[in-house]
Amino acid sequence: MTARRFYVVGAKLAPVGYDSEDIALKVAREMGEGTAVVDTQATPYHPMVRRIQNGEPMFDAVGAWPTRRAPEQNLIEAAKTGSSAIVAAFVAAFVAAGLDVNARDANGATALIWAVARRVPDCVKLLLAAGADASARDHKGKSALDLASAKGQDAIAALLRGAGPGNHC
Incomplete structure (x- = not known):
């Protein structure tokens, strides 16, 4: 299994990873309201999560951190956000990467x-x-x-x- 950059996380918190942001957003729209797309490599201080609201992806107010500086710390940083979508995405990425x-x-x-x-x-x-x-x-x-x-x-x-x-x- 390979870690992906974008994870689509629905109500059941079962993330599915994609390399393409466009595909991830398309899948999220198909899944419907509240579905999140988490960018596990977002630029620091840029929103990391988009949720589908009224059929469109809207940024959540959760900013990214320097994910590439210390990959082994990313799950801890994800947990600090308190966002189940972000934690689900980083758990999937960690498991896929063997971290x-x-x-x-x-x-x-x-x-x-x-x-x-x-x-x-x-x-x-x-x-x-x-x-x-x-x-x-x-x-x-x-x-x-x-x-x-x-x-x-x-x-x-x-x-x-x-x-x-x-x-x-």
Whole structure:
């Protein structure tokens, strides 16, 4: 499997990758309202996501980051956005490229820990399904479950507790 530049992400959060922006936008229009096209190589500070609204692709207010500088950090940056469409696209790109979904930032936090911090259950589900380690701890010794519990995020804490053996719970 090869990582693609553009990912079309519909309501079921099952991204499909394309090399051509035109084809990705055509597919998104066919899928209908709310469908997102994520450009995983967008220019920094330029909108990264377009959603279909009234049949036309409209930019979301999520800016890109320098995706080529540190590819192993892209999933963490995606999780920081709190956008399930962006996380779905970068999970697909990471899996296709054989990159580690458990990469860490300078503080030892993983994309899963950031998804919990952003309080987005769909992002947590996507990362767990991709093999994110629910028991991973940051440099302060805190896990995603510790963070969810401390923030009163009961639904997310339940997801983390229910993670399968491959997720180290």
